[in-house]
Amino acid sequence: MSPMSEFFAMGGYAIYVWSAWGLTALVMTANLLLPLRQCRKLRIELEQPE
Amino acid sequence: MSVIKEYWHKLSSAKHFYPIAGALLPWFLIPALLMLIWGSWQGLVVAPADYQQGDSYRIIFVHVPAAWLSMMAYMVMAINGAIYLVWKIKLADIVAESAAPIGASFTFLALATGSLWGKPMWGTWWVWDARLTSELVLLFLYLGTIALRGAIDDRQRAGRAAGLLGLVGAINVPIIHFSVEWWETLHQPATVSKFSAPSMHSSMLTPLLVMALAFTLFFFAVLMVKIRAGILEQERHSRWLSALYAEAPETTTTYSPEGEPGRNG
Amino acid sequence: MKKRHRKLLFIVIGMAGLAAAAALVLNAFSSNLVYFRSPSDVAAGKVNTDNPFRLGGMVREGSVVRVPGTLKVSFVVTDYEQDVAIHYDGVLPDLFREGQGVVTEGRLDAEGVFTAHTVLAKHDENYMPPEVADALEKAGKSADGSDLSPSATP
Known part of the structure; x- marks a missing residue:
């Protein structure tokens, strides 16, 4: 096995390890991006009052 | 004394904390992201496989920081809820409200990654032992405070009710921590604790500690953004916010009032 | 000011009472908490x-x-x-x-x-590379670095 495919295989635990890490990446990205977007939306509302 | 008092007064006012939170954001976020990258590379690539668990133990580098954060975020929420109950500081209520969803998401992450680790190693996705059950209770406590805020329209009453539930639920945090020592559990005792030398080889321990610190800094980065959003929401009609944004010239993209940071974030 | 202090005292007493109640309940149910x-x-x-x-x-x-x-x-x-x-x-x-x-x-x-x-x-809570575990074993110690003792909890 090449070092690369060996890395992705995670010694046979690929599903578990990559699911856990993938889920973590997803949750952290959402945690950061959603409030940033909300903050921008609120600021735009303040800058352009109807 | 009066200087400290004045400083505290300024720090605890939404108007003054708004730009502070914006200025603090990059100081939390940039180190957090750098450490996340380094820790992930170390944890997934550089650290050796475990002598018993092989590569499956690499889940620890996200599981333990998430679990640690789930408890730390709760303490931030509970303490700020208590401050709001006693001193009625609006900012503390905003902090408590902001911490809850972040904490809930990391509690979910701790449970989910633990489940993904338990299946191959223990042979089960879930057991009702004291550690896992108390962590699940933590998730329900978070969801309870969020639901209470959603259910009560009056902002002050909502903050008090959520603060009280958060405070009462804080009893669960030491229970989670000590559950593995007080009762026989399927979950193993802590690898890293204050009271004894860590039972982990340094090649694995360093990335774990870096990841835990990265998660902590990340929490505060997100907290700053959410606090700013909370202040914007609550102080929408206040004069200082209008002065900051609404009366700015039309070219909003180039003009930054008072050199206010975080605008492009 | 006074009302605030009373409130704080109230919370402190409430928390202490709650902690005591939780301790009693956990103690009573502790045989069920044993997995x-x-x-x-x-x-x-x-x-x-x-x-x-x-x-x-x-x-x-x-x-x-x-x-x-x-x-x-x-x-x-x-x-x-x-x-x-x-x-x-x-x-x-x-x-x-x-x-x-x-x-x-x-x-x-x-x-x-x-x-x-x-x-x-x-x-258990011990993590190490296989080589380190082997070296420890050769040195006559258990994998967690402690001497093999019969009282070790599972």
Whole structure:
């Protein structure tokens, strides 16, 4: 096995390890991006009052 | 004394904390992201496989920081809820409200990654032992405070009710921590604790500690953004916010009032 | 100012009362909070063996016997003071091995044999590369760096 495919295989635990890490990446990205977007939306509302 | 008092007064006012939170954001976020990258590379690539668990133990580098954060975020929420109950500081209520969803998401992450680790190693996705059950209770406590805020329209009453539930639920945090020592559990005792030398080889321990610190800094980065959003929401009609944004010239993209940071974030 | 202090005192007393109540409740239910019982508990008659229960301990070295061609396996669970023989027919977790902790779920029969329908592996809090574990073993120490002691909890 090449070092690369060996890395992705995670010694046979690929599903578990990559699911856990993938889920973590997803949750952290959402945690950061959603409030940033909300903050921008609120600021735009303040800058352009109807 | 009066200087400290004045400083505290300024720090605890939404108007003054708004730009502070914006200025603090990059100081939390940039180190957090750098450490996340380094820790992930170390944890997934550089650290050796475990002598018993092989590569499956690499889940620890996200599981333990998430679990640690789930408890730390709760303490931030509970303490700020208590401050709001006693001193009625609006900012503390905003902090408590902001911490809850972040904490809930990391509690979910701790449970989910633990489940993904338990299946191959223990042979089960879930057991009702004291550690896992108390962590699940933590998730329900978070969801309870969020639901209470959603259910009560009056902002002050909502903050008090959520603060009280958060405070009462804080009893669960030491229970989670000590559950593995007080009762026989399927979950193993802590690898890293204050009271004894860590039972982990340094090649694995360093990335774990870096990841835990990265998660902590990340929490505060997100907290700053959410606090700013909370202040914007609550102080929408206040004069200082209008002065900051609404009366700015039309070219909003180039003009930054008072050199206010975080605008492009 | 005074009202505020009273409120703070109220919260402090409330928290203390709550902590005491929680301690009492946890203490009362602590036998239910115990996830598994040890072979010594069984020998001492602390476990109601009429009902199924969870038995935890270490898999005794050299005790694992597999029936060829089937998933049937038998082994001995020990806490280094008492032993219980286990019969199991099913898939074992990856971490199941001799000298490691397990929690089994099942029933104890009149002959003292425990028939398990579930076997879960319990691991310890130690993590190290294989080379380090080998070196420790050569130095005559257990993998967690401590001397092999019979009182080690599973």
